[in-house]
Amino acid sequence: MAGRRFLLSAGAGTAMAVALVCSVVAGAAAATDSCSDAAAALGCEVSSSLGPGDVILELVAEGGDTTLRPVAGPDSEQESDIDMPEEQAEPVLGAGDDLCSPIDPASCLFEPALPADPAAPVPGVVVTLRDIASFVPAGPGSEMEPGGWAVEDLPANFVAVASVQVVSGMLLGQPADVRFTPVGFRWLHSDGAVVESGSPGATWAVLGQREFSVTGTSHVYAESGEYTVALEVVLRAEYRFAGSGWQSIAGTLAVAGDPQRVLVGEFDTVLTNGDCNTNPSGPGC
Template sequence: MIAVVNRTAFVGALLSVATALPVLLPGANTSPNPGTGFTDRSIAVGAEFTIDAVTGIPSTKLGNEPATTEDPYQYKPDTFCRAGGGGLGCQGLECPPTTPGGEQGTPVIWKRAPKAIENPDWTDYRGITGPVCLYGAEPENVLADIAARILTDFRQLPINPGTLEAQPFPHTLKGAPTNFYTSTTAQTFDVTILGQAVHLTATPTSYTYTYGDGTALGPTPTTGYPIPQTEWLTTQTRTSHSYTETGNYPATATTNFTGTYSVNNGPPLPINGTLNLTTSPITIHVWKTERALVADTCQQNPNSWGCPGTEPK
């Protein structure tokens, strides 16, 4: 028969990843809006993203995917309905104070227009039905102030980075593929910023696997997946890793989150910046195997080579 002996040697290595993140630079269009009688103070959000045709969620460019495109639209709250004209249907909307003694809100209808057109004709944003309430003396200023700070607020959210899983775990074999995968999902948050109700969504878009032995994979859009136990140590997945030396290795996964936000049920706007969160490390114990022919089983001869408590030869 063949007996197998497992031996360990402690080796530790950590890999730190530092990522530079962009800074939010919101723009504003101050051209007059024809036909409404007030100054256009819309917000042009310049994040780069693509829109998923099914989910409608913006996402960044990953791996070898096609180049990202900029949102072609700019958005603004149309406050013209305050004057009681235009047939915009705001007259029946009440915007009571959200706090005791606070100010009443302003009924608005969200508009959008192409960024590329100078002095565009603004159209209703079809993603929202009817007017909504914005709070503050000048809603346009409030939106610009939120846009200027939204990345900081986004990075302070209690976003769950998920967990890193390994198969097999906690022990694996030197030279054999160890399967890694992550578990994290899109997460939503409702907060108050400058007196406005803001809905934020954090979406995982890419992952970096740090295996603890000085090697890493990513960023990659692949989360990995669990495989049947019968395939452990034999199946190579896109996120698998084979350790070349025995030892104990702290492995982690860093998830890159992109985000969107909407103000008082307004259109979802992309957050110009990302957030990287790292899972708690899991320790992988990498063993090696030795093979030898023996005459007896451990039940027949507890002192046989390869049996627990015996020294390898």
Template sequence: MLTAVLAVAVLALLPAATGSTGCSDSALATGGCGVANDGTTLTITGTQERPGTSTDDSTSDRGDADPPADPSRRTPSDLCSPLGSRVGNCATAPVLPTVGVVPSITISDLEQFAPQAITTAAEPGDIGIAGMQTNFIAVAAEQTRTGTILGVPITVRFTPVAYDYRYGDGSTATLDAAGQTWAMLDQAQFTPTPTSHTYRNRGTFLADVDVRYTAEVDLGSGWFPIDGQLTTDGPAREIHILEARTALVAHTCLEHPAAAGC
């Protein structure tokens, strides 16, 4: 900090100041302002900061060379981070990382996209024989639905993973197979299959199957799974179970249609 003292002798005797004297423009420019008047001498003092000068008034910096430039000093644009800067003069706008916004989705939110319920069928022709195998079939496959959730476009993919059978006689079974016909399995009628059931008594029974699905959703950035399973409740279907009686005959009904029991 450099302090300059200017003493001005006046030829005429000036009266002493009775109050504070205002600063001139030149005094304000120096960064300080002081005026003293003892009646014979008017003294004006001021201070001015110069780069590279010492703040110690006892040491003169006149003739000293400016300090070397700081090699680590950075330009305003260097002070801008990828997430912005408080400097206020970044050369470019802040660059924010792109993060996908995924709404919170639960399995219950996907009920509006649920696959159509499956109606089971039994062979042969929804008719069975008491004490023998009745083969059940439930045709379910992977399904994809589209729509919106909370205004966000979404694609939902359902995959069947389990089949809950109720046979109508009090028996139930949870299977991981959809079921196939005897012909597809290359098996004879009334033989056991992964989805067959044996009724012990004759009668009409209401059988149904509930299909359980896992779900995945795609919001435009790939598939991700949803916790839990969605179950569709299948409608009931009448299964008629007959009682079979055997008798020894000499000819079949094809050979003698009018024979007893034909």
């Protein structure tokens, strides 16, 4: 081996410290049996001889701290100036050697780090709703029955048309996707009423109900007239970069659709004797 050898003088209770120098030594002098076992486990040779240029390191405990000091060899007077041969400067204990314990060589033997989980959050990245302002989902659609009109004091049924959307773009300087999922629905009626629901609603036929039945998304207009209704859909957002899994973004946002016109009228029912078109003077006509 070119350069110096670094050897460890293992005092009482310090034999395991050979792990500190195994990456750069050819052996260890004055080692105990346990020190020899530790060195062998780490693939190091143990030498009992001290040659020219060799340095013996002693593990010294002072005030709860443990340090290595040269006690023999050419650099014994310079405690902190021990040169490591350049060709041996790279650690050999693996990815976890920065966590090695000077008194526990087993802690220096680490398995290789596993690849990052593609579904795991990107370290140090926190995405907010403000960051995805350029990712604009399409507004929702809205249907009602009866179509475009309603009867005073009878329920009109409203159904939202909205689904999951994925919008692509640039996020924090990287290509990304943002997924918007509807989680709430809100109908804003111009008579001041607000109808909120966790579902988009359904037609009377789908619900198995008769026309003008009350539903979870229906509304009753108390007076005749012309009204508007605007649908807002509450969205939950998630993002992903290329190769990563979906990550949630805190909070929700609302997207509004175009206002819808509703004509409300008053209708009376009467009993007639036959068809009023053919007998306009008949009873009830």
